[in-house]
Amino acid sequence: MVKSAPVVKSVLRKIASILLLLLAVLVLNSVLIYAAPGDPVEALVGEMGGATPELIAELRATYGLDRPLWQQIGVYLGNVVQGDLGHSLYYDQPVTTLIASRIGPTLLLITTALFSAIIVGTILGVFSAQRRNSTLSHFVTVLSLAGFSAPVFWIGIMLILLLSVSFPIFPISGMTSSDGTTSTLGYAMDVAHHLVLPALTLGLIYLAFYSRLARTSMIEVLEADYIRTARAKGLSRRSVVYKHALRNAILPIVTFAGLQFGQVISGAVLVETVFAWPGLGTLAFDSILRRDTPTLLGILFFSSLMVVVMNLLTDLLYRRIDPRIKTS
Amino acid sequence: MFTIFSANHKRLLPLIVAAFAASATLPAGTAFAEPKQGGSLTSFSTGYRTLNPGVQSGAATGAPGSQIFAGLVTVEKDYEIAPYLAKSWSVSDDQLTVTFDLVEDARFHDGVAITGEDVKFSLETVKANHPFGRSMFGSVESIDVPEPHKVVLNLSQPVPGLMLSLQPLLMPIMPKHIYDDGQDMKKHPRNMEDVVGSGPFKVEENIPAERLTLVRNEDFFIADRPYLDRIAYPIVKDPLTRVLMLEKGEIAYAPFSGIRPNDAKRLENVDGVNMTTDGYDAIGYIHYLELNLRDKPFSDRNVREALAHAIDTDFLSKVIFGGRTVPGTGPLHTGNLFYSADTPHYDADLDKAASMLDEAGYPKGENGERFSFTLDIPSWAPQAHVPMAEYIQAQMAKLDIKVELRRAPDFGTWVKRISSWDYEATMNGSFNYPDPVIGMHRHFDCDNIKNVIWSNTQGYCDPEMDKMLDAAAIETDFEARKKIYADIQAKAQQDLAMIYMPQDFSATVYQDGIGNLPDSPFGGLAPLTNVYLED
Numbered sequence: 001m002v003k004s005a006p007v008v009k010s011v012l013r014k015i016a017s018i019l020l021l022l023l024a025v026l027v028l029n030s031v032l033i034y035a036a037p038g039d040p041v042e043a044l045v046g047e048m049g050g051a052t053p054e055l056i057a058e059l060r061a062t063y064g065l066d067r068p069l070w071q072q073i074g075v076y077l078g079n080v081v082q083g084d085l086g087h088s089l090y091y092d093q094p095v096t097t098l099i100a101s102r103i104g105p106t107l108l109l110i111t112t113a114l115f116s117a118i119i120v121g122t123i124l125g126v127f128s129a130q131r132r133n134s135t136l137s138h139f140v141t142v143l144s145l146a147g148f149s150a151p152v153f154w155i156g157i158m159l160i161l162l163l164s165v166s167f168p169i170f171p172i173s174g175m176t177s178s179d180g181t182t183s184t185l186g187y188a189m190d191v192a193h194h195l196v197l198p199a200l201t202l203g204l205i206y207l208a209f210y211s212r213l214a215r216t217s218m219i220e221v222l223e224a225d226y227i228r229t230a231r232a233k234g235l236s237r238r239s240v241v242y243k244h245a246l247r248n249a250i251l252p253i254v255t256f257a258g259l260q261f262g263q264v265i266s267g268a269v270l271v272e273t274v275f276a277w278p279g280l281g282t283l284a285f286d287s288i289l290r291r292d293t294p295t296l297l298g299i300l301f302f303s304s305l306m307v308v309v310m311n312l313l314t315d316l317l318y319r320r321i322d323p324r325i326k327t328s
Numbered sequence: 329m330f331t332i333f334s335a336n337h338k339r340l341l342p343l344i345v346a347a348f349a350a351s352a353t354l355p356a357g358t359a360f361a362e363p364k365q366g367g368s369l370t371s372f373s374t375g376y377r378t379l380n381p382g383v384q385s386g387a388a389t390g391a392p393g394s395q396i397f398a399g400l401v402t403v404e405k406d407y408e409i410a411p412y413l414a415k416s417w418s419v420s421d422d423q424l425t426v427t428f429d430l431v432e433d434a435r436f437h438d439g440v441a442i443t444g445e446d447v448k449f450s451l452e453t454v455k456a457n458h459p460f461g462r463s464m465f466g467s468v469e470s471i472d473v474p475e476p477h478k479v480v481l482n483l484s485q486p487v488p489g490l491m492l493s494l495q496p497l498l499m500p501i502m503p504k505h506i507y508d509d510g511q512d513m514k515k516h517p518r519n520m521e522d523v524v525g526s527g528p529f530k531v532e533e534n535i536p537a538e539r540l541t542l543v544r545n546e547d548f549f550i551a552d553r554p555y556l557d558r559i560a561y562p563i564v565k566d567p568l569t570r571v572l573m574l575e576k577g578e579i580a581y582a583p584f585s586g587i588r589p590n591d592a593k594r595l596e597n598v599d600g601v602n603m604t605t606d607g608y609d610a611i612g613y614i615h616y617l618e619l620n621l622r623d624k625p626f627s628d629r630n631v632r633e634a635l636a637h638a639i640d641t642d643f644l645s646k647v648i649f650g651g652r653t654v655p656g657t658g659p660l661h662t663g664n665l666f667y668s669a670d671t672p673h674y675d676a677d678l679d680k681a682a683s684m685l686d687e688a689g690y691p692k693g694e695n696g697e698r699f700s701f702t703l704d705i706p707s708w709a710p711q712a713h714v715p716m717a718e719y720i721q722a723q724m725a726k727l728d729i730k731v732e733l734r735r736a737p738d739f740g741t742w743v744k745r746i747s748s749w750d751y752e753a754t755m756n757g758s759f760n761y762p763d764p765v766i767g768m769h770r771h772f773d774c775d776n777i778k779n780v781i782w783s784n785t786q787g788y789c790d791p792e793m794d795k796m797l798d799a800a801a802i803e804t805d806f807e808a809r810k811k812i813y814a815d816i817q818a819k820a821q822q823d824l825a826m827i828y829m830p831q832d833f834s835a836t837v838y839q840d841g842i843g844n845l846p847d848s849p850f851g852g853l854a855p856l857t858n859v860y861l862e863d
Binding site: 039040042043045046047052053056062090091092101102105157160161164165168171172173174175176273274275276278279282283286288289290291 | 459515565747
């Protein structure tokens with residue numbers, strides 16, 4: 001009980017700084033986006049196939065775009081502070097509803113991709129760190145180079161060509177088949193079947209990253225004095241690697257996982273577009289093209305929220321893994 | 329006293345009779361196999377914000393919209409007008425009163441009977457809300473419903489293209505009992521949720537991010553139709569993904585497939601996959617180089633002619649588009665009813681172009697250039713506009729004209745530039761749609777020089793042209809009207825109001841085993857009532 005008081009205090013301090021940070025993000029985003037040339041009504045009218053000047057004026061008035069810029073931004077910020085992210089100009093729905101309807105598929109995609117990448121990447125990294133000049137180690141190096149430098153949409157298309165067209169194992173796009181399966185198990189299997197390729201594509205970048213990170217960090221740790229001490233004590237190799245080395249080597253991985261979980265939406269934009277995955281990424285992409293300002297701002301706000309929340313959680317997780325942080 | 333009414337009424341009577349017979353007994357089309365009931369067809373969509381074609385134009389809304397909603401008539405092969413919700417119609421001698429008799433047992437998907445009040449409501453809604461509402465129905469002064477199944481349109485002046493506009497794509501019959509609640513029609517929630525029409529298919533599932541699924545309307549007013557049980561439209565935005573899905577057969581029927589000529593070659597080599605460029609005549613998708621005529625040097629017609637001599641559209645269509653398109657010869661698509669090939673042609677001749685520029689007062693300057701300009705490239709048809717713009721840039725360089733290409737990052741940016749007239753030149757394109765009054769007049773009418781995209785943004789104004797446009801708009805004799813439009817096309821090309829590029833390469837990709845694909849000039853935007861799957 002006594003020990004938890006400073007933790008609570010530091011968490012509270014963190015939350016306060018997070019709120020300030022979010023406010024800053026919000027102001028910056030909205031100023032930038034509202035100040036960009038072109039407005040949503042132009043895009044809307046273009047998509048409708050043209051319109052009369054009267055209709056354009058009417059639409060501008062409906063969406064409040066006829067007001068001065070600073071007023072528009074002011075109204076928007078005021079609404080967000082009250083928990084109202086506004087109304088999508090394109091879908092004519094509250095932005096929160098829109099985001100809620102798209103968040104599921106995106107979370108499914110990024111958690112699958114990120115967790116498999118972390119697990120597989122760490123395993124690969126740990127193995128290759130122990131045998132630095134083995135074939136596996138070289139393979140990991142090449143894989144991480146390729147995965148890190150190849151554009152994600154290219155990887156996606158190549159995987160489709162290989163695993164959907166040449167060897168038709170997985171469907172090319174979408175999240176479900178159109179034949180309308182009714183059972184829950186059938187639905188889950190269907191989604192899982194569609195999930196493999198996009199998750200693999202997104203996961204490959206992170207796999208490259210984590211295998212590299214785990215390898216470097218493991219090599220570093222394995223050379224540390226306390227590992228030599230552990231070995232000298234006569235502990236088994238297994239115990240040295242997994243109990244002493246890995247626990248320390250894993251810290252940077254946790255840090256980056258936390259940071260990246262928030263940022264992974266940006267990677268999801270491209271993957272979701274290539275695979276027609278109905279998530280936040282496609283929504284963000286479309287909103288940019290359509291100048292759907294409230295939706296775009298809503299998604300940006302939501303992702304920054306995710307980033308800070310994940311940072312906070314990482315922080316807490318850190319305290320569990322690394323006892324030194326608790327005391328400092 | 330009454331005559332059958334149409335844009336081309338001389339050849340219409342036998343066709344109407346044939347169409348009656350066809351819709352009652354035989355499916356239109358050329359398949360030999362006996363059509364059979366059942367099966368599911370997978371098409372695709374690039375995404376839509378509404379399913380109601382009454383408030384939005386374009387293929388994304390129109391393709392499914394024409395299945396969900398019925399119209400008064402359909403437009404069949406060779407532009408013949410066939411009865412649909414209207415079983416017959418007649419026109420007064422002065423062409424100012426049009427009377428429709430409706431099918432009596434037609435019902436909306438929610439079971440409510442369709443009456444003349446729904447027709448009246450729909451026409452008024454389209455007139456007020458559709459982007460072409462005023463050009464289609466601006467002359468409809470009032471609408472009477474003397475009996476529940478009789479509708480009378482009173483016109484202020486004859487509207488020769490009226491019947492073409494009464495199909496589901498442009499004038500869907502909307503349920504008055506659902507929509508007439510005072511809400512703004514363009515934003516009405518029922519345009520997306522629980523959409524009710526009276527067409528051959530009903531909405532089963534509408535998940536805008538993922539898929540639209542339509543199922544057979546069991547109570548469709550045409551007996552034993554449609555043949556298909558369901559049509560699925562998965563949302564596929566990425567063009568490359570779409571090509572792969574077509575190749576693998578995950579999409580069986582793709583009108584407005586958006587493929588490039590290179591993809592076409594690839595798809596043609598796949599067993600079981602077919603491609604056709606039929607079904608785009610009515611939409612009439614043309615491309616052009618639009619020059620801002622307000623400022624020098626493009627205000628000078630001779631400069632424009634020099635440019636026309638430097639741009640070899642024949643080369644463009646043959647080499648750059650692999651011979652899959654034809655050069656444009658004027659403002660109308662070759663598939664339009666009023667198309668005329670008899671327009672001034674500017675031979676590819678760089679020497680002539682150079683000497684014309686010298687004479688026009690644009691000799692090579694000290695910096696080695698005659699002049700320079702920025703050419704905007706819109707974001708919405710890069711597969712066509714980017715190669716065109718790059719070719720123009722190369723040709724202009726040969727004339728010592730420096731062209732800077734400016735690719736729009738998104739739709740809104742380009743629209744803003746062009747509609748505020750803040751540009752020098754842009755690649756552009758538009759639809760004929762199909763009556764010239766809707767799709768062509770807007771580019772030439774002096775009254776339509778507006779800050780609106782796809783109006784007369786280049787600022788062309790000529791009193792003689794205006795006079796011809798006005799005459800063509802109300803001429804009801806088909807041949808006489810055709811003659812006026814031939815003159816208009818010749819004049820547009822003479823004045824070089826725009827420099828026409830090759831027409832669009834629009835293609836439908838489809839799998840083997842689909843019978844009775846629509847042979848309407850509207851192609852995939854027509855109802856798929858008679859489409860069936862072979863065994």
